[in-house]
Amino acid sequence: xxxxxxxxxxxxxxxxxxxxxxxxxxxxxxxxxxxxxxxxxxxxxxxxxxxxxxxxxxxxxxxxxxxxxxxxxxxxxxxxxxxxxxxxxxxxxxxxxxxxxxxxxxxxxxxxxxxxxxxxxxxxxxxxxxxxxxxxxxxxxxxxxxxxxxxxxxxxxxxxxxxxxxxxxxxxxxxxxxxxxxxxxxxxxxxxxxxxxxxxxxxxxxxxxxxxxxxxxxxxxxxxxxxxxxxxxxxxxxxxxxxxxxxxxxxxxxxxxxxxxxxxxxxxxxxxxxxxxxxxxxxxxxxxxxxxxxxxxxxxxxxxxxxxxxxxxxxxxxxxxxxx
Numbered sequence: 274x275x276x277x278x279x280x281x282x283x284x285x286x287x288x289x290x291x292x293x294x295x296x297x298x299x300x301x302x303x304x305x306x307x308x309x310x311x312x313x314x315x316x317x318x319x320x321x322x323x324x325x326x327x328x329x330x331x332x333x334x335x336x337x338x339x340x341x342x343x344x345x346x347x348x349x350x351x352x353x354x355x356x357x358x359x360x361x362x363x364x365x366x367x368x369x370x371x372x373x374x375x376x377x378x379x380x381x382x383x384x385x386x387x388x389x390x391x392x393x394x395x396x397x398x399x400x401x402x403x404x405x406x407x408x409x410x411x412x413x414x415x416x417x418x419x420x421x422x423x424x425x426x427x428x429x430x431x432x433x434x435x436x437x438x439x440x441x442x443x444x445x446x447x448x449x450x451x452x453x454x455x456x457x458x459x460x461x462x463x464x465x466x467x468x469x470x471x472x473x474x475x476x477x478x479x480x481x482x483x484x485x486x487x488x489x490x491x492x493x494x495x496x497x498x499x500x501x502x503x504x505x506x507x508x509x510x511x512x513x514x515x516x517x518x519x520x521x522x523x524x525x526x527x528x529x530x531x532x533x534x535x536x537x538x539x540x541x542x543x544x545x546x547x548x549x550x551x552x553x554x555x556x557x558x559x560x561x562x563x564x565x566x567x568x569x570x571x572x573x574x575x576x577x578x579x580x581x582x583x584x585x586x587x588x589x590x591x592x593x594x595x596x597x
Contacts, residue, residue: 334458334524334592338370344450344497348443350380357444364564364581370588373560374450374497376512377442377582381433384565385575389430390418398424435580442512442582448498451483455493456522456537456590463528463596469493469537484539491536495520501584504543514559515582517544521589528596535594544587560585 297303346357360366362375391411398404398417404424405415411432416425426432456469470479471491482492484499501508504518519542526535560583565576 330462331593331595332460332462334460334590334594336456336458336590336592338522338588338590339455340368340370340372340588341453341455342372342374342450343453344447346444346446346450350443362444362447362583364562364583371586373562373581373583373585374447375581375583376444376447376515377439378444379433379435379438379580381431381578381580383575384429384431384578385573386428387430388414388425388427389432390421391423391426392432392434392436393421393423394436396424397422429576429578433578433580438513438582440513441509445509445512447512447584448496448501448508450497452495452497452500452586453479453493454495454520454522454588456588458524458590458592460528460592460594463594465528465532465535465594467524467532467535469522471536472533486539490538495539497584500541500586503541506543511543511584513582515561515584517560517585517587518542519544519587519589521591524590524592524594526592526594528594544585 342359342363344359346362348355348357357375364373364375396404396413399422401415401417404413404417411426411428414425414427417423418425454469457466458468459466469491470493474491474493478492479494482489482494484490484492484495486503498508500518500520501511506516506518521540521542523538523540524535525538526532528535561580563578563580565578567574567576569575
C-alpha cells in the first residue's frame with residue numbers, strides 16, 4: 274500500500290503527458306477543417322454579436338399613458354338639434370389608456386318604473402298563461418296585453434326598441450375628432466426615462482401638427498379617421514355598430530448610441546375582426562353598452578337610456594432596450 278502511494282506521488286511530480294500532434298498534408302482535409310472553423314467564427318460574430326447582440330443587457334419599460342380627446346359632434350334627430358362634447362361621447366372621461374368614443378346611439382327618453390307591454394315580436398302571447406313569470410328575460414306580470422298580443426312586464430317603461438340601428442351613424446363627425454397621447458417610459462435597469470414628447474416637440478409644434486407616418490411620424494396628435502384607416506377599416510362601417518382598435522407604441526432602442534435617438538413608433542391594428550368579412554356571418558358584431566341618466570320629474574324618478582355604439586381604443590406600450 275505504501276509503495277503504491279509513493280509511486281503515485283513520484284509519477285505526479287516527475288512525469289508529464291502531452292497529446293501527440295499529427296500533421297496531415299491533405300488539401301481536402303485542410304480546407305474542410307478551416308471552413309468549419311470559419312463557419313463557427315462567422316456564427317459567433319454575425320448571429321451572437323451583431324444580430325442578437327448577445328454581449329448586451331436588455332430591459333423593458335415601466336410605462337404610463339395619458340390621453341385627451343378634442344372635438345365637437347352635432348346631431349339632428351327628428352328636428353332635435355344637439356351638440357356633443359368630450360364629456361358626452363368619451364367613456365371613461367379620465368383619459369385612460371383604454372377608452373370608448375361614441376359614434377352611434379339609440380336613445381329612449383322618459384322611462385319610468387312601471388308596467389307596460391313588451392315590444393311586438395319580442396314575446397307573442399294569446400293568453401295570460403303564455404306570460405308566466407320567469408319565462409323571459411324581463412319580469413313578466415302574467416298578463417297578456419290584447420292590443421299588442423305581447424306580455425306585460427314590470428320594467429322601465431316604455432321599453433327600449435333597439436331593433437333598428439341608425440344608418441348612417443349619427444356621430445359621423447367623430448371621424449374628425451383628435452386624440453392626444455402622452456406616453457412616459459422608464460427603464461429601471463439603466464436608469465433612463467423617455468417620453469414620446471421627444472426633443473424638438475414643443476407647444477408650437479403640438480399646436481400645429483397632425484400625425485402622419487411619413488411626414489410627421491413623431492406627432493402625438495392623431496385624427497380618429499386616420500387611425501381607423503391605418504388599422505384597415507372603413508370609418509362608416511365601424512362607426513355604425515362599434516368595434517375595437519389597438520394602438521401600439523413601440524420602444525425598441527439601443528442605448529449604446531445616443532439615448533436621444535430612442536424614439537417611439539406607432540402601429541395601428543383593427544381588433545374588430547377581418548375587414549373583408551361580412552357582418553352577417555359573424556357571431557357577434559360590434560361593440561356597445563348602455564348607460565342611463567336619472568332625474569326627477571314631478572317627484573317621479575325617470576331616466577334617459579342610451580344604447581351606445583362606439584370604437585374602443587386600447588393603447589398598448591411594448592418595449593425592449595439593450596445596452597452594454
